[in-house]
Amino acid sequence: MHAPSAPILCSFSNPDELVESLAQFIIKSQKEAIQKKGRFTVAISGGSLPKQLNGLIGKPGVKWDKWQVFYADERIVPLDHEDSNHRLCEEHLWSKVPIPKENIHTLDPALIPAAAESGSDEDPLEEIADAYEKGLIREFANRDSARFPIFDLILLGVGPDGHTASLFPGHSLLSEDDRWVAYITDSPKPPPRRTTFTFPVINHAARVAFVASGASKADTLRDVLDRPEEGLPASRVRPFSPGQVYWFVDDAAASKVEYPKTPFKL
Numbered sequence: 001m002h003a004p005s006a007p008i009l010c011s012f013s014n015p016d017e018l019v020e021s022l023a024q025f026i027i028k029s030q031k032e033a034i035q036k037k038g039r040f041t042v043a044i045s046g047g048s049l050p051k052q053l054n055g056l057i058g059k060p061g062v063k064w065d066k067w068q069v070f071y072a073d074e075r076i077v078p079l080d081h082e083d084s085n086h087r088l089c090e091e092h093l094w095s096k097v098p099i100p101k102e103n104i105h106t107l108d109p110a111l112i113p114a115a116a117e118s119g120s121d122e123d124p125l126e127e128i129a130d131a132y133e134k135g136l137i138r139e140f141a142n143r144d145s146a147r148f149p150i151f152d153l154i155l156l157g158v159g160p161d162g163h164t165a166s167l168f169p170g171h172s173l174l175s176e177d178d179r180w181v182a183y184i185t186d187s188p189k190p191p192p193r194r195t196t197f198t199f200p201v202i203n204h205a206a207r208v209a210f211v212a213s214g215a216s217k218a219d220t221l222r223d224v225l226d227r228p229e230e231g232l233p234a235s236r237v238r239p240f241s242p243g244q245v246y247w248f249v250d251d252a253a254a255s256k257v258e259y260p261k262t263p264f265k266l
């Protein structure tokens with residue numbers, strides 16, 4: 001692993017162009033991954049992201065049966081609850097494409113009720129986070145020799161405070177350097193109880209792509225891209241070379257950013 005590579009910022013003049021280019025980028029990542037390893041490992045978070053993936057629906061070239069999908073973060077609610085990232089993805093994507101259900105790795109539903117309540121001794125969230133981490137180990141063990149899993153692609157959003165996945169500014173989890181999947185009980189944005197990938201997992205990915213659109217993201221993008229020294233969680237996403245981080249944004253979101261833009265090309 002080498003020094004982190006600089007972010008690649010691609011800005012699009014309208015939402016349709018962003019969605020279409022993102023779909024092409026994902027398909028290209030998928031093709032390369034399948035050629036090399038026969039499968040495509042992807043992680044997804046919540047927010048508006050699942051909806052922005054609708055450029056993939058009906059596209060020839062998507063080999064859904066080769067996808068292995070994990071959630072970069074998840075809220076501790078039933079899988080069909082309106083706050084669940086899985087439910088969001090199900091609604092906007094999985095229900096519309098022929099992906100085998102067993103290729104979508106959710107939190108273990110049997111552990112959710114206990115994890116939703118805080119325990120007196122060890123927090124029961126630990127068990128669900130551990131179980132999810134074991135799922136990652138099963139998927140990646142003996143395939144990649146690295147200390148952390150190497151996802152082919154991790155898709156993330158960014159919150160107004162610069163958080164990404166469920167890694168929030170100032171939280172002790174920002175310095176977690178051992179676990180793959182951690183839990184938090186005090187998310188400043190509800191619901192408070194969640195699991196999240198840690199930075200080592202995110203920063204070992206072959207590619208990470210942020211997706212952000214709209215003028216409400218302008219200040220955040222400026223802070224994240226132009227002021228990395230402030231250390232906002234999204235600024236800390238800097239995959240080790242040859243891994244790369246891309247920003248797929250629209251011009252409204254990029255309107256206050258001085259960081260150089262790169263024309264999108266496959």
Ligand SMILES: O=C(O)[C@H](O)[C@@H](O)[C@H](O)[C@H](O)COP(=O)(O)O
Pocket residue numbers: 045046047048049157158159160163164165166189190191
């Ligand atoms: O933590 C949460 O509760 C949100 O899901 C959050 O992580 C979301 O992904 C970002 O705030 C980006 O949101 P948008 O993509 O909707 O802008």
